Amino acid sequence: MTDTSDLRSPTPDPYLSMDLLRFTTAGSVDDGKSTLIGRLLYDSKSIFEDQLEAMETSSKARGDENVNLALLTDGLKAEREQGITIDVAYRYFATPRRKFIIADTPGHIQYTRNMVTGASTANLAILLIDARKGVIEQTCRHAFIADLLRIQHIVVCVNKMDLVDWSEEVYQNIVKSFREFSSRLQNIVEVTFIPASALIGDNIVDKSTNMPWYQGPTLLYHLESVYVGADENHVEARFPVQWVIRPHSDEWHDFRGFAGRVAGGVFKPGDEVQVMPSGFTSKIKAIYSMDEKLEEAFAPMSCTMTLEDEIDISRGDMIVKPNSPPEPSQDIEAMICWFSSGKTLSGRGKFLLRHTSKEVKAMVREVKYKVNINTLHKIEDDLEFKLNDIGRITLRTSAPINADAYKKNRITGSFILIDEHTNETVAAGMIL
Amino acid sequence: MNYTITHLKQLESEAIYILRETAAQFEKPVMLFSGGKDSIVMAHLAKKAFWPAKVPFPLMHVDTGHNFPETMEYRDAFIKEMGAKLVIGSVQDAIDAGKIKEESGARASRNGLQTYVLLETLEEGGYDAAMGGGRRDEEKARAKERFFSHRNEFGEWDPKNQRPELWNVFNGRKHFGEHFRVFPLSNWTEMDVWQYIMAEEIPLPSLYFSHERDCIIRDGVIMAVTDCLELLPEDVPEKMTVRFRTIGDATCTGANLSTAATLEDIIAEVAAARQTERGTRADDKRSETAMEDRKKAGYF
Numbered sequence: 205m206t207d208t209s210d211l212r213s214p215t216p217d218p219y220l221s222m223d224l225l226r227f228t229t230a231g232s233v234d235d236g237k238s239t240l241i242g243r244l245l246y247d248s249k250s251i252f253e254d255q256l257e258a259m260e261t262s263s264k265a266r267g268d269e270n271v272n273l274a275l276l277t278d279g280l281k282a283e284r285e286q287g288i289t290i291d292v293a294y295r296y297f298a299t300p301r302r303k304f305i306i307a308d309t310p311g312h313i314q315y316t317r318n319m320v321t322g323a324s325t326a327n328l329a330i331l332l333i334d335a336r337k338g339v340i341e342q343t344c345r346h347a348f349i350a351d352l353l354r355i356q357h358i359v360v361c362v363n364k365m366d367l368v369d370w371s372e373e374v375y376q377n378i379v380k381s382f383r384e385f386s387s388r389l390q391n392i393v394e395v396t397f398i399p400a401s402a403l404i405g406d407n408i409v410d411k412s413t414n415m416p417w418y419q420g421p422t423l424l425y426h427l428e429s430v431y432v433g434a435d436e437n438h439v440e441a442r443f444p445v446q447w448v449i450r451p452h453s454d455e456w457h458d459f460r461g462f463a464g465r466v467a468g469g470v471f472k473p474g475d476e477v478q479v480m481p482s483g484f485t486s487k488i489k490a491i492y493s494m495d496e497k498l499e500e501a502f503a504p505m506s507c508t509m510t511l512e513d514e515i516d517i518s519r520g521d522m523i524v525k526p527n528s529p530p531e532p533s534q535d536i537e538a539m540i541c542w543f544s545s546g547k548t549l550s551g552r553g554k555f556l557l558r559h560t561s562k563e564v565k566a567m568v569r570e571v572k573y574k575v576n577i578n579t580l581h582k583i584e585d586d587l588e589f590k591l592n593d594i595g596r597i598t599l600r601t602s603a604p605i606n607a608d609a610y611k612k613n614r615i616t617g618s619f620i621l622i623d624e625h626t627n628e629t630v631a632a633g634m635i636l
Numbered sequence: 637m638n639y640t641i642t643h644l645k646q647l648e649s650e651a652i653y654i655l656r657e658t659a660a661q662f663e664k665p666v667m668l669f670s671g672g673k674d675s676i677v678m679a680h681l682a683k684k685a686f687w688p689a690k691v692p693f694p695l696m697h698v699d700t701g702h703n704f705p706e707t708m709e710y711r712d713a714f715i716k717e718m719g720a721k722l723v724i725g726s727v728q729d730a731i732d733a734g735k736i737k738e739e740s741g742a743r744a745s746r747n748g749l750q751t752y753v754l755l756e757t758l759e760e761g762g763y764d765a766a767m768g769g770g771r772r773d774e775e776k777a778r779a780k781e782r783f784f785s786h787r788n789e790f791g792e793w794d795p796k797n798q799r800p801e802l803w804n805v806f807n808g809r810k811h812f813g814e815h816f817r818v819f820p821l822s823n824w825t826e827m828d829v830w831q832y833i834m835a836e837e838i839p840l841p842s843l844y845f846s847h848e849r850d851c852i853i854r855d856g857v858i859m860a861v862t863d864c865l866e867l868l869p870e871d872v873p874e875k876m877t878v879r880f881r882t883i884g885d886a887t888c889t890g891a892n893l894s895t896a897a898t899l900e901d902i903i904a905e906v907a908a909a910r911q912t913e914r915g916t917r918a919d920d921k922r923s924e925t926a927m928e929d930r931k932k933a934g935y936f
């Protein structure tokens with residue numbers, strides 16, 4: 205089932221043909237990320253009356269002059285007390301053209317790992333800059349992380365324009381200095397700049413009347429119309445097996461289905477496939493989505509496959525195509541972001557590594573360098589990873605994993621490291 | 637070639653992925669089933685995820701004893717058709733055994749008691765993961781929830797210190813005595829749920845569709861008159877044409893005036909709604925962070 209959703213042509217039920225855009229916010233603390241999301245939802249009439257009333261009541265109780273739109277996403281008690289975002293909040297809204305999943309992330313440096321979490325599934329990032337402060341350390345850090353996680357579309361929102369007299373000069377200077385920094389980033393395909401005031405509502409949903417010098421789109425218009433090509437890799441076929449389905453019933457006596465979610469490429473009944481890491485080959489007999497037989501399956505579809513031959517396959521194995529297999533390897537080179545506040549990584553640490561549906565043991569063999577986020581220079585004299593540090597390491601795993609480069613495939617190119625004693629997720633890794 | 641799937645298909649695929657991960661990562665998972673539309677959709681997705689095998693975990697109903705008869709009929713028929721095992725945690729039994737004490741008065745709610753019974757039933761059964769139909773769009777504390785949400789040995793949630801959850805790699809590792817809450821429908825909205833029910837032709841309890849019944853209005857909320865609702869002298873039952881947007885404990889779930897009798901009508905109504913579906917839940921109105929407080933203590 206290849207479903208081409210054309211945004212322009214009227215369809216009988218637009219809701220069933222909408223596409224999905226996942227975006228995240230980024231930027232330093234207090235730049236106005238949560239306010240901007242609140243404004244976006246408010247002005248696009250995606251806030252319900254009872255939510256608005258609750259916000260008005262809490263704003264008044266807090267002594268805020270206006271309705272504090274950040275209260276819409278800052279839902280935790282601790283966040284409301286301190287007026288900052290601590291953890292990612294997910295919000296949803298739809299316009300007739302698109303459905304949006306928003307991750308509103310914290311700007312505070314202490315919670316950078318939560319920003320990374322929000323960014324890992326996003327296709328686009330809105331990076332906020334406070335017009336009074338311009339490009340600062342945390343702006344660069346977040347732009348770097350967005351790039352590292354392969355978010356290809358960035359919207360730089362120069363916010364709080366009301367506090368700089370809507371000055372075009374201030375705006376242009378910020379555009380210039382951000383361009384200087386971003387030219388050194390690798391994955392970003394497109395950067396769009398929008399001058400805005402999240403507090404007052406300029407250029408979020410409605411065009412600003414205070415900045416006639418700006419001719420570009422509003423934020424919402426841009427989000428609705430930006431072309432974000434599919435993130436998925438539809439070339440190299442990858443099917444990590446999550447679960448083996450054996451009904452043990454009379455009707456389905458011999459059924460052995462391999463259940464999972466396609467991570468790359470296209471699978472069709474009759475296709476020649478290879479099972480990694482054993483290397484055995486077979487042919488696809490059928491692909492099911494429950495009792496419906498599919499003609500093809502591609503990312504990100506969940507399905508169940510049956511094969512022509514009886515081969516031993518279990519969770520953690522990967523079904524691929526012999527023309528483009530991944531390289532099973534025990535030596536992994538990766539960029540990691542360190543998440544643990546309790547433990548640091550220095551020298552050789554031992555961890556559990558989880559990659560798609562496979563879990564293996566892993567030992568850090570070498571820390572190559574850490575990255576100084578502000579200058580993008582390598583740090584080679586201090587190799588200890590502390591909370592929020594980013595850098596390059598090599599790992600040795602106890603069994604081969606079917607590694608792809610993160611650049612090629614976000615699903616089969618990523619992993620997490622887990623501390624065996626605390627069970628905490630201590631690092632996120634992107635395979636080079 | 638254009639390989640895209642609609643957003644509803646993406647949500648379905650994501651939920652099925654989560655359900656399979658849960659079955660694979662935990663020793664003894666269980667699925668919460670309240671008979672409400674979200675848990676019905678979740679159970680329907682579970683059928684899809686493991687077909688043609690049976691769902692590899694039981695369903696659990698935390699029964700407050702304050703049920704609409706329609707919900708119970710539906711529940712029993714649904715579970716029978718699915719061929720699943722049903723585990724019941726009974727609030728009434730816990731009250732009768734003197735383990736918990738009921739709030740008194742006409743505005744008493746069994747919500748707090750539900751948490752106790754839920755945790756006790758999970759512990760007694762040795763369940764290490766409980767799947768729930770919670771959605772992030774329901775409430776501001778829920779908007780912060782992970783797909784795999786860790787609970788300490790007291791069943792508590794620590795919202796300030798959640799595990800980072802990246803890409804589609806889930807970490808369900810835990811120490812003895814701890815458990816996880818899993819939310820496969822995290823990214824669904826109320827509208828998505830209704831659209832999916834229509835697309836998949838999933839039958840629902842009759843309460844969701846417009847019908848006439850005796851109701852009272854209390855604190856601005858329309859409450860159905862049932863055996864378990866204590867009437868105050870000033871309460872005058874009246875016949876109203878209503879339907880329910882959510883179905884929970886009969887004493888704290890409000891009804892909406894509505895003539896929506898079909899899924900199409902309901903979808904049109906949801907699209908035009910200016911109130912969230914929890915806007916009619918008396919339990920959320922108790923304080924600004926009522927939901928967060930309950931969730932921290934182990935509520936769903």
Ligand SMILES: Nc1nc2c(ncn2[C@@H]2O[C@H](COP(=O)(O)OP(=O)(O)OP(=O)(O)O)[C@@H](O)[C@H]2O)c(=O)[nH]1
Pocket residue numbers: 231232233234235236237238239240274287288289290309310311312363364365366367400401402403404
């Ligand atoms: N004058 C003015 N103030 C703004 C604007 N946008 C946000 N603010 C104010 O800036 C403060 C911080 O806003 P938030 O939205 O909480 O900032 P944030 O980026 O979400 O902060 P963290 O999530 O904690 O990193 C609040 O007092 C807002 O009212 C704007 O466009 N103009």
Ligand SMILES: [Mg+2]
Pocket residue numbers: 237238239274278288289308309310311
């Ligand atoms: Mg914020």
